[in-house]
Amino acid sequence: MARWSGRLSWRAAVAVAAVTATLGLGVVSGGTALAGTGATGASTPAGTGATGTSTPVVTRAGLDPSLVAGRGADVDFAEQEAENAATDGTVIGPDRSAYTLPAEASGRKAVKLTPGQYVEFTLPSAANAITVRYSIPDAPNGGGITAPLAVTVNGGGKRTMTLTSQYAWLYNQYPFSNDPDAGLLHPDWWITECACVPAATTPPPVITTPFRPSHFYDEQRLLLGRTHRAGDKVRLTVPTGSNAAWTVIDLLDSQLVGRPHVNLVAANVLAFGADPSGRRDSAAAFDRAIAFAQRKHLKVHLPPGTYQVNRHIIVDNVTIEGAGSWYTIIKGREVTLDTPAPDGSVHTGVGFYGKEAKDGGSHNVHLSGFAIEGDVRERVDTDQVNGIGGAMSDSTIDGLHIRHTKVGMWFDGPMTGLRITDSVIVDQIADALNFHTGVTDSVVSNNFVRNTGDDGLAMWSEKTANAGNTFDHNTVQTPVLANGIAVYGGTDNTVSNNLVADPVREGSAIHVGSRFGAEPFTGKLRITGNTTVRAGTYELNWKIGLGSIWFYALDKNIDADIQVTGDHYLDSTYNAIMMVSEWSVKDLYSIPNVRFKDIRVDGTGTSVVSARVKGAASFENVDARNVGAVGVNNCGSFNFPPTGSEFSLTDLGGNDGGGTTGPWLAPWELPNTITCDDRPPVVAPPAPSPW
Structure with missing residues (x-):
């Protein structure tokens, strides 16, 4: 975010x-x-x-x-x-x-x-x-x-x-x-x-x-x-x-990069004055080619070259195809504005933007086969200096390569029906991609993300819920700050078949958070078939390690129908699964109904589950090995009542394995035994191996 x-x-x-x-x-x-x-x-x-x-x-x-x-x-x-x-x-x-x-x-x-x-x-x-x-x-x-x-x-x-x-x-x-x-x-x-x-x-x-x-x-x-x-x-x-x-x-x-893509019947930007050497600014030529293509119902073609563009290119009802992201490069400088823009931006830079949602947004936009290289070297949150932005409904983005922008793709809804595929987003100051406010029925699939300065892929339901979206079969590596994949509120969203590795600080691999003013979680949230690798960072304020997947109830309860199925948590630095709230609201909010099924945990520095909130979760066929501490760290909401922890665990069967302390889900831990040890010695597990 x-x-x-x-x-x-x-x-x-x-x-x-x-x-x-x-x-x-x-x-x-x-x-x-x-x-x-x-x-x-x-x-x-x-x-x-x-x-x-x-x-x-x-x-x-x-x-x-x-x-x-x-x-x-x-x-x-x-x-x-x-x-x-x-x-x-x-x-x-x-x-x-x-x-x-x-x-x-x-x-x-x-x-x-x-x-x-x-x-x-x-x-x-x-x-x-x-x-x-x-x-x-x-x-x-x-x-x-x-x-x-x-x-x-x-x-x-x-x-x-x-x-x-x-x-x-x-x-x-x-x-x-x-x-x-x-x-x-x-x-x-x-x-x-x-x-x-x-x-x-x-x-x-x-x-x-x-x-x-x-x-x-x-x-x-x-x-x-x-x-x-x-x-x-x-x-x-x-x-x-x-x-x-x-x-x-x-x-x-x-x-092995294939030959450049050629389209001889499209509106070629060279015919409208674009400079493929990058010496002259080509933004106006792009605008002319887009306007011509819209009138003549043609696609816009970007031949091989490096094109200098130092502002947003506004796109609506247009298809823009490059020769391939290795051949067509849209590169721009970050430009300081004389006066701040209405949205608070103090800079502009290269980017392809749909119209703002308040103006109806853009529709039928199709972008493919080119690279966007920005010049962003500092983080200014009000700046719109993202590779892709605005609102784009019923649109597709495919085969782009984006680097050195603030956020690779940031969408401000309401908008619907966007599909993002086969793209690479690297070296960002903030997120790689964020669905912000009322993005619905959209898919992010088969994309590769590395070295973000904030969440890799995020759904942030600020003001209006995101609904019906899917993050599927994406790879997110080395987010320096925050999480690999994060969902902040929303309805009926899915995170499936992703690979997330090596988060560095203040987050982890997969995060479900009621925070940042997000709308509540409602309906269903499905987290299925994901693998995390070397996840879990040390939160130095709390002085504890975060789970490879962690749920955080800060602003509201997290009480939707949440199922986590088929995930693999490999070489977790601390615990694999974490449920947590902030101390100041620990008696206000809960996480009452998360179901874990068919999970593999191969190596934890500490526990399989850490519970630091009131609520409940069930576990079925959760197999663990190389567990570094007692299987469940159950602190509840830290009131330590004589009746047991405020967080309950239900054993639905098939929960096997553990570590040197015994079975990870032992009968004596159920349903709500207090086993609160937030900071046990960390035991580095062996490297993951075939199950």
């Missing part, structure tokens, strides 16, 4: 974990490593020679693909983690502590290179294009640097990628700063580093800067110029003269 600044007041209490020498930042006082998650900034030295293997190791979310089969997006690239490749660099991680480079890496590991060092990947299949996910240092005073990375295949055909940290490295409290030396943005907020409100403390505490660094990674794509065979070796080398003291390589995606 991205536009309501008030939503993050609870985030003000996030404390800093140790910021290590891996970041080149020294240590922030008061930081500690989380038990059971690996030493902060831990690294494995490369030794005297190269480590890793020349045998290609293909993963999905850092795991053997067989462990997540049928879950997530069916993508056309092969993921290879740098820590599995041949390198003379240093493997950093694993680590799940926020504000560290390993924690934000896919699989919680990466490879750190100094000038002259390399990492080499062996192609698992034919490829003519690669994507490199990386991090380099910030400039001393913020704002980022650029640095080269040499790319060779089988030792030849050298190309140079120019890496940048201009879109990374945020600091401080929400909504964050690009200045590593900035003082507190909100000295009137509670700060866990000093356990105080700094503005109300005499003498004021010393907060070490840079304060809470995050959002370290970026990624770049490169067409290799020819097709290379399986077994060919792609080497990434940091030149000896690089001005980057270190370069971290997280992963390489390789793929």
Whole structure:
């Protein structure tokens, strides 16, 4: 979620974990490593020679693909983690502590290179294009640097990628700063580093800067110029003269990109004055091509090229097709407005927007086959600087690649009948996608999301309920802030068959929240067939770990018909399932009726279920193994009545397995035995394996 600044007041209490020498930042006082998650900034030295293997190791979310089969997006690239490749660099991680480079890496590991060092990947299949996910240092005073990375295949055909940290490295409290030396943005907020409100403390505490660094990674794509065979070796080398003291390589995606799409009978933007070199602004030419296509009932075609667009392109009743997201790139600068817009924006930038809902919205919009590259480097919640925006009913979005915008796609309803498929959204300052206010009967399917600065995919029912929507077969990796997939209120929505991995802080993989002023949950909510990997972050205000899936009753009860069926929770950092409320409203709201069925839990640092709210849940065929603590942490709403916890668990049968403490759902825990131990020792589980 991205536009309501008030939503993050609870985030003000996030404390800093140790910021290590891996970041080149020294240590922030008061930081500690989380038990059971690996030493902060831990690294494995490369030794005297190269480590890793020349045998290609293909993963999905850092795991053997067989462990997540049928879950997530069916993508056309092969993921290879740098820590599995041949390198003379240093493997950093694993680590799940926020504000560290390993924690934000896919699989919680990466490879750190100094000038002259390399990492080499062996192609698992034919490829003519690669994507490199990386991090380099910030400039001393913020704002980022650029640095080269040499790319060779089988030792030849050298190309140079120019890496940048201009879109990374945020600091401080929400909504964050690009200045590593900035003082507190909100000295009137509670700060866990000093356990105080700094503005109300005499003498004021010393907060070490840079304060809470995050959002370290970026990624770049490169067409290799020819097709290379399986077994060919792609080497990434940091030149000896690089001005980057270190370069971290997280992963390489390789793929075989097809030929550009051509449509000879469409309204070609070149005929209306668009400049494919990107030197001149093409926004007006796009407008002319769209108007012509609407009159003549034609599609709009965007041939290969890079087109400069520095404002919104308003779309309604039009089909716009690019040559493919590798070939057609719509790129724009962020522009400061002379006066704020009526919606509060102080900037504009590249984006395709439907008309506002209050003006009837747009209909019959179809966008496909192009990339949108923004220039957003700071978070301003009132800004409409999203890749796609407005209201679009009865419309489709397919095959887009969006990066460096605030939110990839933000829709303000009411609107209905939108389908978003086969798109990639990466490196966002805030969400990847948000259905905001009255979005109905819409589908988000087979999309890939990585490195968001807020929720990956969200449904936010502010003012008007979202209803009848489905998030299905999407992959969400490494959301730096908040959750992989979040549902805030609404009616009859579905989250199914998704793969969510490596949330970093202040959220987890799947979240159901009655908060941020959302309309209540009503009707049905179905969460089915999802897999989470290495999920669950440490909430430093509460000083507890969040569940891989967590339900949070903050504003209202969560009392709809909720069924969680067929989910797999793999390598959960803390508990797999969490029901929670805020202390100040613990006796007001409840979560009375969630049903869990056919669930697999493979590894928890603590419990299978943590209940910190009044209510009830039932469990049927929930199988667990490698459970690090007692199976159920049941605190209820912390009144500890003699009759037992205010949260009841019902055993519907078939609940098997557990850990060293015995069965995870033991008879003595039912229905409402108080077993309140919020902070047991964290026992890191073994890596997931075939069930």
